[in-house]
Amino acid sequence: MSARQKTDGRKLTLYAAIAGLSIAAPFIMPNFYIQLSYLWLMVLFALTWDVVGGQMGYNSFGNIVFFGLGMYVTAVTQRDLYYTINEYATVAGRVDALTPRQYLTGLSLGLGMSAVAGVLLALILGVLVLRLRGHYFAISTLGIGFAAGDIAGGIDYIGAGSGLVTPVFPSGLGERGLFYYFLFLILAVAAFLTFKWIYSTRFGLAINAIRDDEDKAEAMGINTTRYKVLAWTVAAFFLALAGGATGNLIGFIDPVDTAFAGATFGVWMILMAILGGKGTIWGPVIGAVIFQITQELFWTFLLGWQRVALGALIIAIVVFFPQGIMGFVRHNWPELLGHRIEAREEEEAA
C-alpha cells in the first residue's frame, strides 16, 4: 500500500467512525437531544461563516441576518398556512394545534421558503455590501445585524417585541428530540459535503484568490463580484435553513435574543471557525465541537462565572491560537493531513 492509499484508508475510517458516532449519539445519550442538536447547529454556523470569512477573506459580522430571517420565515409560514394571527395566539401552545401532516407540510414549506428568502437577501445585500473591503465590510455587516434585530422588533406581523411562538410538535410523529436531532445532523452533513465539494472546484480556487489578493484576482479576469455574492448566497442558504429549524427547536422566537442574536451566535460563529482553523474544511467543524463542549463544561461546573471564563477563553484562543487547531496541526504534523514533506518521504523509501 502506498502512503497515499494508507492516508485514504485512514480518512475513510475516520469518516465512518464519525458517521457512526453521530447516528448513534442520540441513542447513547438520550437526555442530550437539545445539546447535541446545538452541536450540529454550531457546526453549521462555523462552516457557513468560514466560506465567506476564512476562505474568502470577507469577515462578516452579520451572517446572523440570514439565520434570523430563516427563523421568522419558517415560523410565519407554519402559522399562516393554517391560522390567522389572532386564532394562532389562542391555539399556539396546544399539542393538537396541528395534525402531524399539517406540521410536516408547514415545516417543509417553511424551510423551503426560508432558503429562498435567505438566498434573495444574500443577493440583494451582497451586491450592495460586498463592494466594501476589509473592516468596512465587517462594520457594515455588524450594523446590518443590529438593525435587523431592531427592525424585527418593530414589525407587529411577526410579533414585534413580544416575539413569536412556533407550533408545538404534535403527537404521532415520534420523539421530538430525535426528529430535530436528525434534522440538524442532515443539515450539517449536507452543508459539510456541499462546501467540501465546492472548495474542490474552480469556485474554491476563485474565492481563495479573492482572499489572497482581490485586485490581482480581478486583473486575472475573475469576476470577483459574482463569486463573492455566490459565496454569501451559499452560506445564506444553509443559515436560513438552520434558522428555521432552530426556531422550532427552541419554541419561542425573540427578535434580538433568539433570531438576530448578533452578540451571541453572531460572534460565536467567527470564534469557532478561528478556533478550529479558518480556511480549512475541518477547522470549523472541530472548532464548533470543542467550543460547544467547552461551553457546556464551563456552564455546568463554573455556574455564575461561566461567561467570565468564556471571555477569558476567547482572549486566549485569539491571542495564542490564531491559526486555530488545524493550523497548529498542520504546522507540527503536516503528514497527518496528507501533506508530504520531501525529506521524510525519502527516508521512508530508504
Add this chain to the structure above:
Amino acid sequence: MDNLQILLQAPIFSVQLLIDGLMIGAIFALAAYGMALVWGVMNIIDIAQGEYVMLGGFITFSLNRVGINPFLGIPVSFAALFVIGWILYRIVINRIVERDMFVSILATFGISILLQQLMSQIFGADIQTVESGLGTTFIFDNQITISQIKMVSFVLALAIGVVLVIFMRKSRLGRAIRATAQNARAARILGIDTDRVYAVTFSLNAAICGAAGALVVMTWVVQPYMGLAYTVRSFLIITVAGFGNIATVIVSGLGLGVAEIFAGFLLGTEFQMAFIFSLLVAILVWRSIRLRRKRQVLR
C-alpha cells in the same frame, strides 16, 4: 405624519430636540475619541470601548456610595481606567498589536465579555445611577429644558477634545504617537519607544471612556450590559469621521446625536437604531461607489 406635524406647528420643540441631540451626541463623541486614536495608531478596533465607559460609571457610583462627590469621579475614573487600560495592554493587547485587525476585534470582544460578566458578578445586574445635584435650566417659559449635567458633559467633551488636539500637536508624547501612527517602523528607527506609545494610546482611550462613564452615570443610568450601545455608536462615529482628525469626530458625534433624536421622534422610537444603522450602511456604500467611479475613471 403626525409627529412631523408637531414639529411644524410648534418649532420650539425642534429646538429642544436639537439641543438634547447635541448634548447626547457630545457624550458619544467623548467615547469615540479614544477609538479613533487606537484605530489610527495601533490599527486595533476595540470592541470593549463601551465597557470602559461602563467601568468608569461604576467606579464613580462606588465613590458616591462612600460619600465622595461624583464630580470627583471624573478625574478618578479617568485615572483608574488609565491604569486598567495599561494592564490590559501589557497582558493582552501588546500581543495583537501588529497583527491582523480582525484578531483585535475578537480579542477585545473577549475582553468585553469578561468585563461585563465580572461587573455583573460584583455589582449585580441592576441599574445604578448617581444624582449630580445639578438642576435644570429653563428657557422660553419652561418649554425648553436643558439639563445642567448634560450641559456640563457637552462642555467637558469639547474641552477634552481641544486638550487632546493640543496634546497631540505640541507635546513630545503626542508627536511620538502621531509619528508611530504614520509609520511605526520608521518611528522605531528614529528612537521612539513604540511599545510605550502603544501603551499610552491604549490607556488614554480607556481613560477618556472612563471619564465619559462618570458623566453617564450622573446623566442617565449604568448597568453591566450597557457597553454595547456605546461601542456601536463609537463605531458609527469613527466610520463616518475617519480617524485623522479629532474635529471630525466631534462633528460626527454631534451629528449622530441629533440624527438619532430626530429619527426617534419622527419615525418612532422603535426604529431609532435601525435608522442609524441603515444610515451607516448607506454612507459606506455610497462612499465605495464614489471610490469605484474614481477607479473606473483612472482605468
Add this chain to the structure above:
Amino acid sequence: MSAIMSVRHTFIGALAGGVAAVTLAAMPVGAKAAGDTITLGAAVSFTGKYATNGTHTKNGYDLAIKRVNEMGGVNVGGKKYKLAIKYYDDESTPARGAQLAERLIKQDGVKFMLGPYSSGMTKAMAPIAEKYKIPMVEGNGASRSLFNKGYKYLFAVLSTSEQYLAEAINLAAQNAGKLGKKPDQLTVALAMQNDPFSQDIRAGVLSDIKRYKMKVVIDDKLPKELNDMTVTLTKVKALKPDLLIVSGHSKGAALAIRQVAAMKVDTAMLAMTHCEAAKVQDKFPKKSDYTLCATQWAETMSYKDKWFGTAKQYADRFRKAYPDYTVIPYQAAESSASVLVYVNAFKRAGSLDTKKVRDALAATNLQTFYGNVKFAPTGQNIAKPMALRQIINGKYVVVAPAKWAESPVVFPKPKWSQR
C-alpha cells in the same frame, strides 16, 4: 510510521475522551423524590439582564423551603418529606431556559418545576413542562399570553400582565371629574419598552382604555438599549396628555422619574411599573413623589397564612435572612408563595404522582401572606387583584384597589411649578 500513528491515536483518543467526559459529567446525580426529600427543579436567571430579579426569585424560593422544612416539612399521604430545589442558571436567555427545563426533567428526573423569572423565560419553558406533563408553579411570568394556550400544567400565582396598570386607568376614570372632564375625554400617553412583558402590559392598558373610550395620543415602543427619554417626553410636552403610563423595567422607571422632573413634564397622572425594583424613592427622593406604582404585593396588606403569618411578618423574616434588603420586592414574595402552593397541593393530593398533584393544584383555594390563590382552568390566579401605590413623601401608600387603600389617591399630580 509509528510516530504518526500514535499522534493520530492521541488526537482521536482525546476527542473521544472529551465526549466521554461530558457524558459522565452530566449524568443525573441521585434520584428526585428519593428517600425523604422532594426536589423541585428551577432554572432561574443568575446572570444576564434578569440577574437581579432572578436573585430575588431564588431568595424567595429558598426562604420558603427553609421555613417549610423548619416547620417539619410537608406531609404527603402520611409520610413527612423535606423540600429541596435543584437550580440552574438560565443566563436570562430563553433558548438556555428551554434547554434547562428539558435537562431538569429528563436528566435530573425532576417531577415538579418552579418557574423562572420573567414572562419571556416562562414562555420558553412552559411548553416543555407541558409536553412532559410536569406541573410548573410560577410566580414571575405574568404575560397573559401564557394563559390562553390551554396549558394544563402551568399555574401562576401572580396577577397577570393585563392587570398591572388597569387600576391606574380605573382610578383616572373615577377621578376624571377633578380635571373637569368625563372619562372618555381623558388623553393617554404610553411609553412601553419593546419586550414581551412590557408589551403585554400595554395590551392590558389598551383594553381598559378602550373600555372607557379614552384617547391614546402617544404610543411609543422604547428600544431595549434606550438611554434617554427626551424624544417621548418632548412629545408629551407638546401634546399635553392627562395620563403618562410607562413600563420599561427598572431602567425605564429610573429614567422616567429623573427626566420627567428634569424636563418639568406635567401630567395629571404618572403611572409606572418597577418603581421598587429601581428604588426610585431612595434615588430620587422628592422627584418621585406622586408617582403611581403597580405592585403585586405590599407588606401592608392584610393577607396571612400559617407558614409566614401576615405579610409584614414575612417581610421581617425575609429581612432577617437577607439583611441587605430594606423593602422586600414582590418578586421574592411571589416566589415564596409558589412554594407554599406546592406544599398545600402535595398535602391535598396525598401522593407524589404528577397527575394527582396537578389536579390538586388546579383545585387550590388558599390564602397566603402574598394573596389569595385560586386558579382558572387556564392556570392564572383569578383571586388576587393587582395593587397600586402612590409615593407620598418618599413612602409607598396603597391607593387601589379600594378594599386595601390606605388613603385616597392624589390626583391630579401637583404641577412642578407648585412643588
